[in-house]
Amino acid sequence: MQKAKKYEWQDTNLALFGSQTEKDVKKEAAETEPAWKGCGQKVGLQIWRIVKFKVEHWNKEDYGDFFDGDSYIILNTFKEEDSEELNYDVHFWIGKHSTQDEYGTAAYKTVELDTYLDDKPVQHREVMNKESDLFKTYFKRLTYMNGGADSGFRHVKPEEYPPRLLHCHMEGKGRKACLKINEERKVSKKCLRSDDVYFLDGGTKMFMWCGSSSKHDERFKAAQEFQSMTAKRPRAVKESLDEDEISPDHPFWDFFTDDDDDDDSGDDVDADEDADDSKTFESVLFRLSNSSGVLDFTEVSKGNNICRSDLDSNDVFILDTGMDCFVWAGKDADKEEKNNGIPYATEYLKKTLHRNAPISSLKEGSKCKKFTELIGR
Structure with missing residues (x-):
C-alpha cells in the first residue's frame, strides 16, 4: 500500500511535542x-x-x-560503568512516507x-536517513523497506514475492560504521551504481550484485548481511555477482525493467538534500527564556x-x-519554557538547511554523552 509521497510533519501538530497537551499525560x-508493561527493567533494546x-x-x-511508511518507538536501557542505575x-x-x-x-x-519511566x-x-550517531550504534545495519503496517509484505509466499532491489551502502567509520539498506522504488537497471x-x-x-568500484568494507558487510538474509530462506537459489563478470543474458537481468516511463526513482530524495549544510554549519547556542x-x-x-x-538552570x-x-x-x-x-x-530547524537533524531533549543532570562532549562538563 503506497502511502503519502511526501511528509511535512514539521508543519503539523507534531510541533506540539513536549507541549502541555502531551505533558498532561x-x-x-x-x-x-499494555506495551509498556515490564519495559526498561533490564539493559537492552x-x-x-x-x-x-x-x-x-x-x-x-x-x-x-523499518518500513518507510511507518513510525516506531525505540527504547535503549543501559548502565554507566561502575553503576547499577538504569x-x-x-x-x-x-x-519518509509515515x-x-x-x-x-x-x-x-x-x-x-x-512518564512511565519517571521522566x-x-x-x-x-528522521529516516538522518538518524543520529547514537541511534545507528544500536544496529549493525539499517534496512528501509517500502510500505507500512498495511502492506503485509512479510506474509507473502516467496514464490509470490514482487521482486525487490535493495541498495547497500556504508555510513560512518570505525565503531560508528553502519550498513544502510534502502529498498528501491523500481527494479530498474538505472538504479544500479558501480x-x-x-x-x-x-x-x-536471491542475488548480491557488487559494483566494480564498490569498497572492500562495503562488500564485506553486505556479504555478511546477504548470508544472514538468505539463511532465512534455505530453499532459495543464491548467487553473488560482480559487475565486471556478469554476462548480459544472466537470469539476474530477467527481473529488471528498462521501462523508465513515470520513473519515480527520485521519490526518496529530499528536496533539501543538495542544500544540506549539516557538515559545514557552525554550532550555535540559543536561550529560551520568559524572564x-x-x-x-x-x-x-x-x-x-x-x-x-x-x-543557566533558570532557562531552556x-x-x-x-x-x-x-x-x-x-x-x-x-x-x-520547558x-x-x-x-x-x-520551528527553528524548519528555517535551516538541515531541518531533519535529530533532536534530543534532555533535562539538567540527564545522561547524554554527546551533549556533554560538545558543551563540556
Missing part, C-alpha cells in the same frame, strides 16, 4: 498501556511500531528493519513512555565560544550543531 494513564494508533511490539528478529534513551523514528496520524501518535506515546529518559526525534552493492530479492532467487514576561529566543554564543558556563537552551540539535532544560526553568523547548527547536 498522567502516569496512571501510561501504566494502562526494545522496539514498538505504531499501527492504527496502537503501540505494537516489533519482532526482535526484525530489529534494524538509564534510558527513547527515540521516535519517522518513516502518515501524520502515525508519527503524531509516536510522538505522543514517546512522552507517555517517558528519566533522554528523548530523541529521528560504487555500491545491491541485493535482488526475487523470492525463490521579561514573554518568551524570548535569543542567540547566546557560536562556534568555539560555546561552553558549559553559558547554561537549544544547541544546534548542524548534525544534531539538543534541547536542554534547566532544573529551575518554568513550565512555559513546554516550548521542542516546538521552538522544531
Whole structure:
C-alpha cells in the first residue's frame, strides 16, 4: 500500500511535542498501556511500531528493519560503568512516507513512555536517513523497506514475492560504521551504481550484485548481511555477482525493467538534500527564556565560544550543531519554557538547511554523552 509521497510533519501538530497537551499525560494513564508493561527493567533494546494508533511490539528478529511508511518507538536501557542505575534513551523514528496520524501518535506515546519511566529518559526525534550517531550504534545495519503496517509484505509466499532491489551502502567509520539498506522504488537497471552493492530479492532467487568500484568494507558487510538474509530462506537459489563478470543474458537481468516511463526513482530524495549544510554549519547556542514576561529566543554564543558556563538552570537552551540539535532544560526553568523547548527547536530547524537533524531533549543532570562532549562538563 503506497502511502503519502511526501511528509511535512514539521508543519503539523507534531510541533506540539513536549507541549502541555502531551505533558498532561498522567502516569496512571501510561501504566494502562499494555506495551509498556515490564519495559526498561533490564539493559537492552526494545522496539514498538505504531499501527492504527496502537503501540505494537516489533519482532526482535526484525530489529534494524523499518518500513518507510511507518513510525516506531525505540527504547535503549543501559548502565554507566561502575553503576547499577538504569538509564534510558527513547527515540521516535519517522518513516519518509509515515502518515501524520502515525508519527503524531509516536510522538505522543514517546512522552507517555517517558512518564512511565519517571521522566528519566533522554528523548530523541529521528528522521529516516538522518538518524543520529547514537541511534545507528544500536544496529549493525539499517534496512528501509517500502510500505507500512498495511502492506503485509512479510506474509507473502516467496514464490509470490514482487521482486525487490535493495541498495547497500556504508555510513560512518570505525565503531560508528553502519550498513544502510534502502529498498528501491523500481527494479530498474538505472538504479544500479558501480560504487555500491545491491541485493535482488526475487523470492525463490536471491542475488548480491557488487559494483566494480564498490569498497572492500562495503562488500564485506553486505556479504555478511546477504548470508544472514538468505539463511532465512534455505530453499532459495543464491548467487553473488560482480559487475565486471556478469554476462548480459544472466537470469539476474530477467527481473529488471528498462521501462523508465513515470520513473519515480527520485521519490526518496529530499528536496533539501543538495542544500544540506549539516557538515559545514557552525554550532550555535540559543536561550529560551520568559524572564521579561514573554518568551524570548535569543542567540547566546557560536562556534568555539560555546561552553558549559553559558547554561543557566533558570532557562531552556537549544544547541544546534548542524548534525544534531539538543534541547536542554534547566532544573529551575518554568513550565512555559520547558513546554516550548521542542516546538521552538522544531520551528527553528524548519528555517535551516538541515531541518531533519535529530533532536534530543534532555533535562539538567540527564545522561547524554554527546551533549556533554560538545558543551563540556
